[in-house]
Amino acid sequence: MGATFGNRFRLTIFGESHGEAIGGVIDGLIPGHEIDFEDIAFQMKRRAPGMTSLSTPRKEKDEVKILSGALDGKTTGSPLAFMILNEDKKSKDYESIRFTPRPGHADYSAWVKYKGFNDYRGGGHFSGRITAPIVFAGTIAQQILKKSEIEVFTSITKIGNVESQKFKGSIKEIEKLKEIKASRLPSLEEGKSHLMEEEIKGARAAGDSVGGIVECIIYGIEAGIGEPFFDSLESHISRIMFSIPAVKGIEFGEGFNLAGMRGHDSNDELIVTSQKISHSTNNNGGILGGITNGMPIIFRVAIKPTPSISKTQSTVDLKKMKEVSINIEGRHDPCIVPRVLPVIESAAAIAILDMMMLK
C-alpha cells in the first residue's frame, strides 16, 4: 500500500533504487493535453543526481519512456504509464549493510515490516530516487495548471544556520521567484544563496550533511478549491508532502508562529481591491476551513539532513543482535534541499490539480 495518490488525478508509483526501473501510472488525465517534453526534461534534471558539485556523483540520465496513454505527443485520457530505467546502479556498495541498518534511513523499519524480503540495495523502494516519478507526473500537472494561470514556486528559507526571508505577498517577489526557478539554491533575499552554498560545502567537508526549509507558493488559484475536514486542502497537500523522504514538518501561512500570536493580529481581514474580494494579510496561507480563499497558498516544509553521511556511526547487526560501527561507502548528497525543490513543486501541483478536478 502507499503507491497511489489522488481522487481524480490519480498517480501510482513504483520502483526500487537498484531495480530494473522506476516509474508510475497516471489515471484520470484529461485527453488532448500536449505534453511539453522540454519542460519535463528541465524538471527531471533539477531533481537528478550528479548535476552539480553539491550533489551525489551518481549519474542517471533519468530519461522517461512513455509506455501508454499518449499518442502523437498528446494525452489520450487513458492511463499514462511511464518508466525510467535504472542505469548507474552499483549494488555492491550496499550488500555489506544488508543487516546493519543505516541510522536515519528506513532500513530498520522496512526490515521489520517486510520481514527481511524488501530490496535493501540503496534503500530499495524507500530511496529518494522514487521521487522522480512524482516530478514527471507533477510537471504534467503544472503544465495543466498553467492553462488556468496557476503557477507553483519554491524558494529556500533556511539551510543549516543560514536563513532567508519568506514570501510576503508582493508581485515583485513573484517576478523574482520566476527568475530564480532554475537556480539550485533559490532565495528571495539577496546574497543568501551564496551563504547557503557555503553551509552545504562546510557540511560536506566535515563528512556530514545539513537540512533546510523550503517555502512553496501556489499563485493564481481561485477561491473555493478544497473540501472540509478530511479532504481539506491542507490535509491533501500535507499527505503528499510527507510522502517525500526527508520531510519532517509542514506549516501553512504563519504556521507555528501563530501559536505566539493574538487573534486580532493573525486574522486575515477581508478587503475589496479593484472590485474583487481580497485580504489585507495572508497569515492563513490562502486556506480557511480547508478551502482556498483566493490568496496565494503558502506553505513551508522542513527537510532533515541527508541521513547518509561519511562519518562513522553506530548501529545494530540484526543477525547477531549486537551493536556495531558502520561506514556508509555509497554516493550521497551533503544536502538534499536543492534536489527536493522540483519534487515539492510537483507534489503540490498534483494535490492542487486533483482537488480542482473534484470541483
Add this chain to the structure above:
Amino acid sequence: MGATFGNRFRLTIFGESHGEAIGGVIDGLIPGHEIDFEDIAFQMKRRAPGMTSLSTPRKEKDEVKILSGALDGKTTGSPLAFMILNEDKKSKDYESIRFTPRPGHADYSAWVKYKGFNDYRGGGHFSGRITAPIVFAGTIAQQILKKSEIEVFTSITKIGNVESQKFKGSIKEIEKLKEIKASRLPSLEEGKSHLMEEEIKGARAAGDSVGGIVECIIYGIEAGIGEPFFDSLESHISRIMFSIPAVKGIEFGEGFNLAGMRGHDSNDELIVTSQKISHSTNNNGGILGGITNGMPIIFRVAIKPTPSISKTQSTVDLKKMKEVSINIEGRHDPCIVPRVLPVIESAAAIAILDMMMLK
C-alpha cells in the same frame, strides 16, 4: 466530500453547528468490543464548551446517542452510527453576519464553494463543534489500542508567549503525562500551566484570543506500522490533523529544528537494550520511511488563535461589495487549545488504529 477518513477503521462525520444533530458512522469496527461509556463521557467533556472559565459559555451536554452497531454495550461489527443533538443553539446571533464573513473563519471560502447555500449559522459544517464526533470515534479507537498497550498523550508546549518543555523520552515523563490527562492545561514543566492560564486570561481581558502548540505522544507502538510514500504514517496523521479546525502546522520528532541540524546529530543510532533493538535518540519522532521504528511517535501541531474575538474587525459585505466593520456577538473561547487536546488524541488514535488494521 471530506466527510470520510480511513481505510479499515472508516469514520464518516456530519453536522452543522446549529443544525438538528451532529454525529458520525464508524465502519470497520471489530465485533465484540465492550464500549467504555464512562471513558467516552470523560473525553467528550474535555472537548465540550462551557466547562471552565477559559472557554465559551455555550452549554452542550453533548450526550451521544448510539443509533446502530452496538448490542448490549458491545460492538456488533456493523456500522456504528451515533449522534449528538444540538440543544443550546442561538441562531439569531449569526443572522446578521450572513453576508459579512468573519476574518479567520471559513465563512468566505465556504460561501464561494457552496454558492451561498451553506449553513452559515455558527460556521455551519465548519464549526469546531463537528470535532465532537471525532472525539467519540477516537475514544473508541483509544480503547481498542489500549488492548495492545498503546496509549496516546498530549501536553501543551506553548500558549502565546509561554513555552513549556517538550517530551524527551523518559518513563518518568510518561507517568507525568498519565497524571495530567484530566488537566485543562497539561504541561510537562512545573509551573507552566499557571502561566498559560494567565496568558489566556490576558487575551480574554483584551477582547482577544491566543494560540498554542500541542505535543502528542503515541506510546507503546511496535515497529513496522505504516506504509511507504502516500500512506506514510506521517501522511496519514497529518491528513487527519489538518482536518481539525485551527491546526496550521505539524512536525514530527525534531521537525523544523532538523533544518538547522547536521546529519550526524539528527540521525537516530540503533542500540540494543535488554535484548531488543532500540534507538539512542528519537529525532525522527518514531517514524522512518513512513513506518514506525519502535520508538514513541512524537508530533506537535500548531493551533492558531481562535478567530472569533470581541474586538471590532474589518470585513466585506458580500452583497454590497464594500468594506464594513464587524463585531462578533456570539460565544467564543479566548483559547481553543485546552479543548483541542482530546480531539488531537482522538484523531491520532484513529489514524494509528486504521494503519494497524492494514497490517
Add this chain to the structure above:
Amino acid sequence: MGATFGNRFRLTIFGESHGEAIGGVIDGLIPGHEIDFEDIAFQMKRRAPGMTSLSTPRKEKDEVKILSGALDGKTTGSPLAFMILNEDKKSKDYESIRFTPRPGHADYSAWVKYKGFNDYRGGGHFSGRITAPIVFAGTIAQQILKKSEIEVFTSITKIGNVESQKFKGSIKEIEKLKEIKASRLPSLEEGKSHLMEEEIKGARAAGDSVGGIVECIIYGIEAGIGEPFFDSLESHISRIMFSIPAVKGIEFGEGFNLAGMRGHDSNDELIVTSQKISHSTNNNGGILGGITNGMPIIFRVAIKPTPSISKTQSTVDLKKMKEVSINIEGRHDPCIVPRVLPVIESAAAIAILDMMMLK
C-alpha cells in the same frame, strides 16, 4: 466495511432491523438542490412494508428525519445525514432463532464473520430494511438526474412462472413505464400484472414464497458516461445492485441471450437519426466499453424468492452442532419483488449520478 458507495455522490448507510434507527449520510451533494419531500414520501412508501396484501404486515411509517446538510429545504453541500427510527420492532420473534440460522438468510455467514456478536434480531444489519436509506438517497439522486432529463424506470419481466415482455426501445413503452410507476406489479405487457399477483398469492397460500426478474431502464442519458475497466458503468451498477439483498444476477442489454447469438446479429449498428448518431438496435443495453453510447441503459436483475417462509425447514443448532427443524414465526413477504422496485431505481440513480459527476 461495506457501508460506503460512490466516488463523488458518496452514500454511507447504517442500521439494524431492530436497532434504534437506520439511516445514512450523503457526502458530495450539490448545494442548493431543493428536496422534493413529497416525492421522497412516495418512493419510501413503495418500499415500505405493510402497504398491500402482498407484503408483510409489519407497519413502519418510515418517516425520514434529516439531521444535517439541509437548510430551508435545500441542500447545503455539506454531508446530508438522515435517519428513520425503528418503531414496530418485535424482537421476541427472533430470540428463539439466534443459534438456528434461517436457510437462505445471512444468519450463518454473519455469525461466522462477526463471531456471534452481530445483531441477530430480524437479520440485523442484513435485513432488507436497510435498503430504505438507499431509497432515500436514490430518490434525491433521481431528482437531480431529472434536471438533466434522465429518468429511471422499472417493470417486472417475471414472477415465478409468469413472464412479461421486455423493453424494446419505443417511446410508447416509455410513456407506459411512466404510467405504471405507482403500480405494485408494473408490467409492459397487458394483463400480466394480474397473473403475477395470482402467482404471489399462490405462493403465500402454500406457505411459500416466489422470486422474479426486474428490468430497469435509464432513459435520456447522453453518450460518454462511465470509465473503462474497473469503473465501467456495468461494474458500478452491478456493484450496487448486488448490495440489494435477494439480487442474484444481473444482465445488460440482451445479456445471457448473447451467448447464443452471432456477432452479426448482436452488434448494434450505428445510424444517423435527425442529425444525431444513434443505433439501430440496443443489444448492448446502452453501454460499450463501460461507457454509454447514447442509447437507453437496459439491465435486468434476478430476485430470489424471499427466504423467510412459513414451511418447516431444516437447519443446524450452532451451539449443539446438530440438525434441527425451524419454523419462522416472524412477518414476511411472499414476494419481495414489488418492494424492491424503488430500491433498484434508487440504486441505479446513485450509480449513474456518481459516474456523471466524475465527468
Add this chain to the structure above:
Amino acid sequence: MGATFGNRFRLTIFGESHGEAIGGVIDGLIPGHEIDFEDIAFQMKRRAPGMTSLSTPRKEKDEVKILSGALDGKTTGSPLAFMILNEDKKSKDYESIRFTPRPGHADYSAWVKYKGFNDYRGGGHFSGRITAPIVFAGTIAQQILKKSEIEVFTSITKIGNVESQKFKGSIKEIEKLKEIKASRLPSLEEGKSHLMEEEIKGARAAGDSVGGIVECIIYGIEAGIGEPFFDSLESHISRIMFSIPAVKGIEFGEGFNLAGMRGHDSNDELIVTSQKISHSTNNNGGILGGITNGMPIIFRVAIKPTPSISKTQSTVDLKKMKEVSINIEGRHDPCIVPRVLPVIESAAAIAILDMMMLK
C-alpha cells in the same frame, strides 16, 4: 479513471493495443512470495492470441518483464510493476476506421468521452489485450490462494447453441475441472467440447462470431469472507467481471433460475457433515448476505460474440455524419470464450484474495 481495483491487493493496469507496452502495478502484495514463473507463462499462453486455429492469427509472445517489486524471484512487498511490450502491431489496419466506429466495439463511446484524442488503433485502451495484465496479477493471486488450498476453476456451459452441464457440487467434478484446465474448450459434459468447436468453426466459416457462457468455481474458501452491502463478495466479483470486455451478464448460484423458483426449493438448508456445518444444496452459489457460507462459490458470466467480424456492417462516418459500410480487415477471433477463461479465473482470484486480506 477505472485503472485501479482492490482495497488491499490493489491492481492498476495500463496500455493500448498498439502502444509501446501494456502492463500493471500490484500494490499490497505480501513480501516473500516466490513467484512461479512457469505457471505465469502457462496462464499467459492460455489468454494469448494465435495459439490455436480458433483464435486470431496475431502472434504475441506476451513475455512479462518485471520492473520492480521482486528480488531473487520473490516479492519484496513493494509495488510490483510489470510490462509486456507490444510487438506484432499492424497499425495500418486501423487507420481507415478512425472515424467509422466498429459496431459492438467501444469506438464510438470512447470517441465521445475522450473527444477524439483516444488511441483508436485496435481499440486502444479498450482492447481485450489489456486483460493480459489481469491474467498476470490474477495468476499471482491464485498462487497465493493455493497456499490456503483455494482453487479457481472454469468450464464452458454454452457456446452458441451448444449447452453443457453446470457444476453440481461433487468432488468428482472438481477432479474433472483440474484435468481439463489446459483445455481450450473445457466442459463438464462428455463430448460437448467437440460440438462447441464445431459451433465456433461454423461461425468463422460464415464470416461471423459466436458467444458463450463461462462458469467459474472457487473451491476451498471458508465461511465468513466478504462484507455486507456495497462490498458484498458478489458486488466485488461482479465489478471486476464487468471490467472484462465482452462480459454482459453475471449470475451467482442458480441466478436467473431463482426467479422461477419457490423459497422452499431455493433455500439452502444447513446440515452437519463430519462435525462441520455444510449445506444440502448450493443455490446461492456460496454467498449469503455478501459473505461466504463455506460452500464453493459458483457464478456464470455471459460473453457476447466477438464484435469484430468479416461480414460487411453499417456504421456512421463521424466526420461526414452519414451512414457508411464497413469491412473490418484486422485479425479477430470467431469466439473469445476460450481465451477469456484465464481472465475470468484471474479476475475472480484478485477479488477473492483482496477480500480475504481485509479480514
